[in-house]
Amino acid sequence: MPKPTITHTICGYCSTGCGLSIHQLETGEMKIRPRAGYPVNNGSLCPKGAKLFEPFMAPDRAVSPMRRENDGSMTSLSWDESLEEMCTRFKQIIHDHGPEAVAFLSTGQITTEEFALLGALTKYGMGILDGDGNTRQCMASSVVAYKQAFGFDAPPYCYADFEESDLIILVGSNMAITQPIMWRRTRKNSHNSKIITIDPRASQTATKSDVHYQIKPKTDLFLFYGIARRLIVKGWVDDDFVQNNTKGFTEFAQFVRDFNLEMVSVETGLSVPEIKELTRLIHEHKRVSFWWAMGINQSYQGVRGGQSLINLALMTGNIGRPGTGANSVTGQCNAMGSRLFSNLSNMYGGRDFTNPKQRAELAKILDIDEKLIPTRPSKPYNQIVESIADGTIKGLWVIATNPASSWINQSDFLATLKKLDYLVVQDMYTTTATAKYADLILPAAGSAEKTGTFINSERRIGVLNSPISPPGLALSDFDIFLKIADKWGCADLLKKWQTPAAVFEILKETSRGTVCDISGIRDYAMLDAENGIQWPYPENNPDTTKQRRLFADKTFYHDDGKARFCFAPVAPVPEPTDAMWPLWLLTGRGTIFHWHTRTKTGKIEAFNRQYSKQPYILIHPDDATKYGVEQEKMITVVSRHGRGRFQAKWSETMAPGQIFISMHYQVTNQLTGPYFDPLSFQPSYKATAVRIEKE
Numbered sequence: 001m002p003k004p005t006i007t008h009t010i011c012g013y014c015s016t017g018c019g020l021s022i023h024q025l026e027t028g029e030m031k032i033r034p035r036a037g038y039p040v041n042n043g044s045l046c047p048k049g050a051k052l053f054e055p056f057m058a059p060d061r062a063v064s065p066m067r068r069e070n071d072g073s074m075t076s077l078s079w080d081e082s083l084e085e086m087c088t089r090f091k092q093i094i095h096d097h098g099p100e101a102v103a104f105l106s107t108g109q110i111t112t113e114e115f116a117l118l119g120a121l122t123k124y125g126m127g128i129l130d131g132d133g134n135t136r137q138c139m140a141s142s143v144v145a146y147k148q149a150f151g152f153d154a155p156p157y158c159y160a161d162f163e164e165s166d167l168i169i170l171v172g173s174n175m176a177i178t179q180p181i182m183w184r185r186t187r188k189n190s191h192n193s194k195i196i197t198i199d200p201r202a203s204q205t206a207t208k209s210d211v212h213y214q215i216k217p218k219t220d221l222f223l224f225y226g227i228a229r230r231l232i233v234k235g236w237v238d239d240d241f242v243q244n245n246t247k248g249f250t251e252f253a254q255f256v257r258d259f260n261l262e263m264v265s266v267e268t269g270l271s272v273p274e275i276k277e278l279t280r281l282i283h284e285h286k287r288v289s290f291w292w293a294m295g296i297n298q299s300y301q302g303v304r305g306g307q308s309l310i311n312l313a314l315m316t317g318n319i320g321r322p323g324t325g326a327n328s329v330t331g332q333c334n335a336m337g338s339r340l341f342s343n344l345s346n347m348y349g350g351r352d353f354t355n356p357k358q359r360a361e362l363a364k365i366l367d368i369d370e371k372l373i374p375t376r377p378s379k380p381y382n383q384i385v386e387s388i389a390d391g392t393i394k395g396l397w398v399i400a401t402n403p404a405s406s407w408i409n410q411s412d413f414l415a416t417l418k419k420l421d422y423l424v425v426q427d428m429y430t431t432t433a434t435a436k437y438a439d440l441i442l443p444a445a446g447s448a449e450k451t452g453t454f455i456n457s458e459r460r461i462g463v464l465n466s467p468i469s470p471p472g473l474a475l476s477d478f479d480i481f482l483k484i485a486d487k488w489g490c491a492d493l494l495k496k497w498q499t500p501a502a503v504f505e506i507l508k509e510t511s512r513g514t515v516c517d518i519s520g521i522r523d524y525a526m527l528d529a530e531n532g533i534q535w536p537y538p539e540n541n542p543d544t545t546k547q548r549r550l551f552a553d554k555t556f557y558h559d560d561g562k563a564r565f566c567f568a569p570v571a572p573v574p575e576p577t578d579a580m581w582p583l584w585l586l587t588g589r590g591t592i593f594h595w596h597t598r599t600k601t602g603k604i605e606a607f608n609r610q611y612s613k614q615p616y617i618l619i620h621p622d623d624a625t626k627y628g629v630e631q632e633k634m635i636t637v638v639s640r641h642g643r644g645r646f647q648a649k650w651s652e653t654m655a656p657g658q659i660f661i662s663m664h665y666q667v668t669n670q671l672t673g674p675y676f677d678p679l680s681f682q683p684s685y686k687a688t689a690v691r692i693e694k695e
Contacts (some may be wrong), residue, residue, distance in 0.1 A: 017456025064470025111452025119343025172295015
């Protein structure tokens with residue numbers, strides 16, 4: 001029997017970055033298997049990875065460029081016609097209103113090379129100053145938290161730490177369904193580990209953990225400042241590590257003095273014995289790892305939330321050793337590629353747009369005129385939206401994201417989209433909520449139809465090889481960007497950027513000598529042979545081990561080599577509950593089967609059968625009785641920002657006073673409000689005051 005053709009690639013969903021082996025039979029049938037020996041997933045796959053190809057075959061794939069006519073109908077165009085129109089319209093807007101009148105919104109799900117090419121095309125070639133990615137919605141708070149505390153956006157861990165910890169603390173993370181492969185690794189721990197989940201909801205992860213601390217929404221800072229105080233009072237601080245490797249501890253110790261047990265208990269809803277016990281567990285275990293996700297990041301004080309956990313790791317010396325760390329779990333498959341190499345918030349390699357020396361250095365590496373490099377970073381996502389609303393931005397290019405479903409405060413956002421003079425949507429599908437507003441749709445390839453790299457949560461760079469080709473006239477985002485460069489008239493500027501492999505070589509040079517140095521990676525073949533490589537990986541790298549964590553030498557990335565204790569007073573909730581708005585709305589992932597706005601996973605009928613097509617809420621039975629909510633009946637949930645109809649499901653997983661709605665439904669963000677972390681500009685999706693109206 002003939003052997004199948006095997007192609008290795010990386011899953012294009014979450015940040016875990018699982019290795020896949022695609023077995024293509026002579027019949028043309030393809031089988032997806034976990035890649036043998038890949039150190040991320042170790043022979044496992046979640047349901048989404050196992051069904052990777054099904055969404056690629058959907059009937060609503062975008063297969064040619066399409067223009068919206070005056071009557072609302074769509075007309076197919078050639079690439080030449082569509083890009084001529086796009087460039088003409090955007091150039092006219094820039095001519096009439098200046099370079100700040102056109103912007104773009106991108107993603108965390110295109111390749112690193114595509115991010116890099118987009119950043120060069122827009123800033124150096126097209127003169128577009130502002131663009132941001134939807135990673136702003138998931139990772140921005142952790143980025144700022146790491147930069148301020150460590151001196152660089154540097155998640156310190158590797159996945160092996162799940163198996164090396166003796167105490168795993170998960171905060172605002174429903175890992176059992178959001179990153180099931182990571183969760184499986186926690187279960188393979190051979191150190192008799194204890195798993196603790198801290199979450200307002202008894203999520204799937206919380207119910208499977210050894211201990212669940214069910215705190216009130218948005219009280220994490222009170223808890224972690226209170227734990228820090230108790231560690232100090234009990235003398236449970238690693239004084240040697242703190243004195244030699246950190247700065248700011250004296251000021252931090254003074255700051256947390258007011259967070260006594262009684263106050264923290266009142267604020268969090270935990271009992272004093274529970275707080276004491278949690279603190280004791282942190283002290284008594286030798287390898288403590290702190291892991292946080294969107295429950296921390298998507299907050300009006302998300303940066304300080306992440307830093308409150310970093311502080312606990314620093315003061316107990318739980319960093320740089322196996323099984324330790326202050327560890328942010330990334331959301332999307334290539335959020336880290338966006339963070340380091342998209343040329344948006346930072347220049348390539350994590351450089352600073354405002355630093356003249358670094359601008360000159362980058363211009364020399366790229367062999368471009370330094371005047372082409374902006375002296376400021378792009379506006380963050382929320383400010384781009386505000387600039388559309390006030391008329392400053394008149395042309396928008398949306399790439400591989402679906403903000404008409406995912407962005408906060410949807411009623412205002414959809415009204416804002418209508419203010420644009422011209423909207424281009426570049427996507428795999430013609431039917432997304434955002435594509436319905438597009439003047440022009442550009443058909444793009446998916447992850448299994450392109451070549452490039454992703455960087456996962458543990459900083460592992462994995463290579464994509466394409467086992468299938470995109471349908472019709474659809475192209476990779478990389479090839480679309482090159483076509484736009486040619487039509488815009490700036491192709492000569494990008495003559496060294498003609499293939500993903502060539503761009504990877506450029507990125508190696510831009511990273512050389514930086515914290516995220518990857519200059520020692522020879523090429524894609526090396527990445528494939530090595531089952532991915534974690535950054536940093538400089539030339540002559542002495543450490544070739546498969547799993548590498550940062551800060552083993554206790555040296556951080558500030559100039560003095562010391563980490564910083566970062567903290568701030570607890571800010572009031574922007575929108576507290578009251579008599580009119582008595583319930584907290586919590587949002588999050590609703591199932592292991594679906595991803596974000598279901599643009600792809602919604603095409604998989606087997607997954608749809610596993611999940612309610614009707615938007616629903618989870619409500620505690622006591623609240624259901626209190627508000628007259630009948631099981632399975634339709635109700636209306638109202639916030640200060642909008643309303644939506646949902647099916648009520650009684651659930652003991654909810655604490656009284658709270659309801660939960662899955663993020664997978666477009667109606668969910670009709671309710672969430674426009675509140676943002678002041679340091680990271682990340683939206684606060686996780687706690688909105690609402691009320692219930694019966695049908």
